[in-house]
Amino acid sequence: MCSPSRLARFFSFVLAFAVLAFAVLTFAVLAQAPVVAADSVTRAVAPEGHLSGVAPIKEAANLRITRKETHQEVRISNAWPGAPDLIYFLVPRGTDPGNIDGPPGTVIAVPPRRVVSLSTPNIPFIRDLGELSSLVGVDTADYVYDETVRQALEQGTVRTTGAGAQLDLERLLALRPDVVLLSAYSPDDPALRRLEGAGVPSMVIADWREPTPLGRAEWLRLFGALYGKEALAEELFSHRARRYHDLARRTDQAIRQGARPEVFANAPWQGQWPVPAGESYLAMLFADAGARYLWADTRGAGSLFLDLEAVLARARDADVWMHLNATWSSPEDIRREDPRLTLFRAFREGRVYHHDRRQRSRGANDFWETGVGRPDLLLEDLVTIFHPQADLVPGHQLRFYRSIFP
Missing domain, CATH: 3.40.50.1980 (Nitrogenase molybdenum iron protein domain)
Incomplete structure (x- = not known):
């Protein structure tokens, strides 16, 4: 009959062998598993x-x-x-x-x-x-x-x-x-x-x-x-979305409806004026920036192709004119294009803004590059343009837009 001490040594040996076998088996399984990048472990x-x-x-x-x-x-x-x-x-x-x-x-x-x-x-x-x-x-x-x-x-x-x-x-x-x-x-x-x-x-x-x-x-x-x-x-993305929502909320709270500027966008091209429709990307940016976009009541996410007379009839007294043709860079360019364009109050009062501050000589424009993924930065520019006295973005310098008037 085995003594208790010999039995204890025997069971200790069995337990150690089992642990060793489990470790070897686990290592073999892991060695055959595909390597997974840290970002995709989940x-x-x-x-x-x-x-x-x-x-x-x-x-x-x-x-x-x-x-x-x-x-x-x-x-x-x-x-x-x-x-x-x-x-x-x-x-x-x-x-x-x-x-x-x-x-x-x-x-x-x-x-x-x-x-x-x-x-x-x-x-x-x-x-x-x-x-x-x-x-x-x-x-x-x-x-x-x-x-x-x-x-x-x-x-x-x-x-x-x-x-x-x-x-x-x-x-x-x-x-x-x-x-x-x-x-x-x-x-x-x-x-x-x-x-x-x-x-x-x-x-x-x-x-x-x-x-x-x-x-x-x-x-x-x-x-x-x-x-x-x-x-x-x-x-x-979540960080950018929070910044966007926060500024849009603060702007909505700070600017009463009657104080919101009337805005229109784009310019005539080859005889037609492509006006962003009321459910478009630009229309939503303008609304979140606390502006009254003059075609906000129209349906669709594309453009409405109007003649100059139709745009002038609705936007003659608008406060701000945004987004010009790529070939325009100064008030003189607008005057040369069509003298009737100077009838807009936004032009007469010097509130015309182009999205070409970050544009290279051959046309590369960071508004359509970085700006696509950073609507929070676009919104900061627009809020600063539309509500310069509200100081909703303290010390902000325009990044994508510029006034065409010196």
Whole structure:
């Protein structure tokens, strides 16, 4: 019969052996598991639908991102008038997507290491996530405002490819892109069709179809999904949305209805004046900045094409004139265009503002680059212009706008 001490030693040996075996088995399992980036660790524990700790899309009407077991599904609606939903499957690089259940879609390996962007508003979204080093191509250098990308273009580390019917497919293919990001204006968009025909993974970015400023800005979160930086993208967007909502709320409280300036926008071009409709991006910016937009009562998110006489009839006595033609930079340009334009009270009183403060000589304009993702900064400019005496943004210097009067 064994003594108690010998039994104790025996069971201790068995227990130690079991612990060692468990450790070896655990190490073997972990060694075979795929490496997961720190930003995407939450994917493994999040319930299907969205990432753990990351809020669902709220402001963007045309974008949905859904987490699946092996990938993320991106659904883009309304990419052009009457467009069907465009489906993309973001699959972690180096993994086999297998048979993806669901509607037909484009598989994109993420994060992308080589990106071509055929639309300049994408650049700040990539920049804000610290991923500009992945950019290898753009459509044209003329419309790039970002200084880092312009330097890369000069050094040859970023190349131009053309876009639309002028897309140089051979030059683009030489860049070996993991994904091409572009805007498409119809199902027959020439660049989109050629990319699809060549088997190049491409994604249509439709932020410009969003009618609200924050809706456009929230497309940053699509780039967060592309680069595996969902949490950072949500943090940045949430901060910007809070700043926007806070200033809009304070402006609404501080400025009574009767003190709100009447505003109109844009200018005649080739015989017609494209007036932003009442549900458009600019109309909503003006309203949130505490202005009375003169076409706020019209339907639609696009433009109303009117003649000068119709605009003059409604806006002759308006307080502020915003957003001029790209070729205008001074009062003299307006006088030369048509003497009738000087009949607007806003012109006579020197309250005409152009969105070209950050514009380069060939037309690159940061209003349509950085401004797309930073409506909070646009709102600061507009509140300062519309309510200069209210001091709602103390010490603010205009960033995107300038008065055309010296």
